[in-house]
Amino acid sequence: MSYKLYIPGPIAVSEKTLRAMAQPMIGHRSTDFVALYQSLQADLQTLAYTKDPVYLSTSSAWGMMEASIRNLVKKKVLNCMNGAFSDKWLDVSQRCGKQATGLKFEWGQPVDPEAVRKELATGTYDAITIIHNETSCGCMSDIAAIMAVIREFPEVLSIVDTVSSFSAVPIKKDELGIDVLITGSQKALALPPGLALCSVSKRALERAATMTDRGYYFDFVEFQKNHENGMTPSTPVIPLIYALKSKLEDIKAEGIETRYARHLRLNKKVRDWAFGKGFKLFPKEGFGSVTLNCFANTLNIDLPAFNKVLKSKHKLVIDGGYGKLKGKTFRISNMGDETDETIAALITSLDSAFAETPKLQA
Ligand SMILES: *Cc1c(COP(=O)(O)O)cnc(C)c1O
Numbered sequence: 001m002s003y004k005l006y007i008p009g010p011i012a013v014s015e016k017t018l019r020a021m022a023q024p025m026i027g028h029r030s031t032d033f034v035a036l037y038q039s040l041q042a043d044l045q046t047l048a049y050t051k052d053p054v055y056l057s058t059s060s061a062w063g064m065m066e067a068s069i070r071n072l073v074k075k076k077v078l079n080c081m082n083g084a085f086s087d088k089w090l091d092v093s094q095r096c097g098k099q100a101t102g103l104k105f106e107w108g109q110p111v112d113p114e115a116v117r118k119e120l121a122t123g124t125y126d127a128i129t130i131i132h133n134e135t136s137c138g139c140m141s142d143i144a145a146i147m148a149v150i151r152e153f154p155e156v157l158s159i160v161d162t163v164s165s166f167s168a169v170p171i172k173k174d175e176l177g178i179d180v181l182i183t184g185s186q187k188a189l190a191l192p193p194g195l196a197l198c199s200v201s202k203r204a205l206e207r208a209a210t211m212t213d214r215g216y217y218f219d220f221v222e223f224q225k226n227h228e229n230g231m232t233p234s235t236p237v238i239p240l241i242y243a244l245k246s247k248l249e250d251i252k253a254e255g256i257e258t259r260y261a262r263h264l265r266l267n268k269k270v271r272d273w274a275f276g277k278g279f280k281l282f283p284k285e286g287f288g289s290v291t292l293n294c295f296a297n298t299l300n301i302d303l304p305a306f307n308k309v310l311k312s313k314h315k316l317v318i319d320g321g322y323g324k325l326k327g328k329t330f331r332i333s334n335m336g337d338e339t340d341e342t343i344a345a346l347i348t349s350l351d352s353a354f355a356e357t358p359k360l361q362a
Pocket of ligand 1: 133
């Protein structure tokens with residue numbers, strides 16, 4: 001069962017990262033843990049372009065996405081929807097008992113800043129959720145333009161999911177005025193699943209402190225109190241924190257600008273391969289993600305057959321379309337630790353498997 005993942009999460013994890021996890025346990029209230037926790041902060045803040053703390057949550061990203069709703073939405077939240085993950089956020093808001101409205105766009109269309117302005121101008125909202133990079137359909141919204149609009153509404157706290165874009169493209173949290181920036185471990189950071197990172201602004205913490213029913217496990221106030229002592233509210237997933245430390249070393253060694261450029265370059269290589277075959281990008285032109293490509297299956301190839309050959313002969317797996325896009329699109333990740341060499345090998349495999357994949361009758 002040895003094959004490499006090119007699905008957009010979870011993604012392949014390097015040997016170095018896996019080895020970093022295999023270290024002796026330490027007590028989560030020990031000075032060793034405090035030293036470990038505190039040693040990560042400066043690098044995480046640099047990656048998020050923020051002076052705010054970056055909390056470590058033992059949960060997948062959804063834990064912190066739900067936390068943001070429970071901690072910050074007093075009046076009503078606007079959930080921007082343009083794919084599977086952002087659509088789900090409206091459901092989560094409602095399940096948390098909040099007043100919520102969905103601002104809906106077709107899957108593959110970016111969040112439109114003008115539509116955000118029009119809706120926020122109603123004055124009924126005190127929070128908004130946005131997914132920067134909608135992994136389900138490979139659509140990357142213009143977060144700078146959206147944040148410029150949100151800053152016109154100082155009462156609205158902004159919650160931005162960067163699960164599949166964090167550290168792959170610059171997202172300048174403080175400069176853009178993002179109140180809550182969330183990411184997970186198993187996508188752009190190329191770690192195993194189970195850890196979420198969340199950076200919360202001062203004014204968002206102030207709002208949280210006035211909220212009732214924040215619960216305990218995902219209470220930002222608890223996260224902050226523990227953060228000040230170099231700890232987490234409950235026992236954290238220490239192996240993944242070791243892995244995160246190792247990954248931050250990798251990122252530093254590569255250099256962040258080099259890392260951004262690498263994602264852009266490798267993304268284009270995969271895109272050029274598919275364009276050469278006659279496929280088109282699924283998302284709106286100019287809004288294709290740089291950490292994955294979601295292609296429309298314009299040639300109507302048998303995607304399950306394609307993936308079967310890729311897995312059995314080439315020992316790799318791509319994604320055959322998310323949810324309602326199954327069979328209509330396919331997605332290939334280039335996030336994490338991919339190199340010019342691994343992407344060249346991927347393309348050789350794609351080429352070979354494509355040649356033996358039948359087209360479906362229309
Ligand atoms: C994968 C993903 C999520 C959900 O992450 P979990 O780790 O499963 O909670 C949320 N948002 C985006 C953009 C994602 O790609």
